[in-house]
Amino acid sequence: MYKNLKLGLKLNLLLAIILLLLVITMGFILSRVLQNYAEQEIVNRASMLMATMNSIRNYTSTQVNPELSARLETEQIFLPQTVPAYSAREVFENLRSQEQYSQFFYKEATLNPTNVRDKADQFEAEIIQSFRNSSIEQQQGFRSIPGGKIFYIAHPLKVEKESCLRCHSIPNLAPASLVASYGSDNGFGWKLNEIVGAQIISVPSSQVINAAKKLRNLVISKVLIFLLLASILLNLFLKLTITEPLKKMSDASKQLSLGNMETEFEQKTNDEIGILAASLNRLKVSLKMAMEMLENQ
């Protein structure tokens, strides 16, 4: 069957196969590379936010707390601004109020929190439990929530200082204002070196991954357009330099075989096709001479 195909068709079959293989391998490689890149990007975002949150906590305990702690003993109402967990949470809420960060989450998920908004849900409780069972310092992974896929990073929250116990062990030790504001039921009974919760940051990943997919499709379509243009050029080249001259020569040979000795093989170039035309012309001259000799005899 292949024997019966025209040159142009053969070329285009070959081009189609090359194109198909190229698109498949390129799509596959691009998918892998961009997916890795996107995931790395998401991890970087989350890590940076986590580091920022810890800086805020640090700032609160080293600069804000010393300024305000005396007032905790005298004020009627507790000043949450003295607490790192509070400032981190507030700063993050501020960030989240901007549209583009509304899908980012920060939580100091705690099994027995002072502020009930920090109460760990089931997923978070499992993370805390696994921190308690092992000595790992970080957990991360993807998780599907109703808004899309998110990536989370979690660090254990450990009671490392004796001073924490003033407000988190028994209500009697805590400033009266704390008990007045938060009650005496939650956030007490913590032990030194106990892992009480997990600091969890979540960043949306669907957007980044979708952007990577879009980029892949864009690259593939651009390359495809380029290759199609190249195929058109190749077809044109084949037609002008090979198939058309060949067809003319084959028509001319047919004329010659019918006895039309004035037929000319047109030689336009000096490439292989042109050389063939020149040879055919010489052949024609020899043939003509041979015929004349025959006729004279």
Ligand code: HEC
């Ligand atoms: C002066 C009292 C006080 C001290 C000392 C204190 N905390 Fe707290 N802590 C609080 C209050 C009040 C909250 C709730 C803040 C809010 O409204 O978000 C809180 C919240 C937290 C939270 C968030 C979960 C929750 O319970 O709502 C963590 C985690 C936490 N504290 C850990 C610590 C650690 C660790 C230390 C020691 C380095 C410490 N705290 C020292 C008063 C204190």
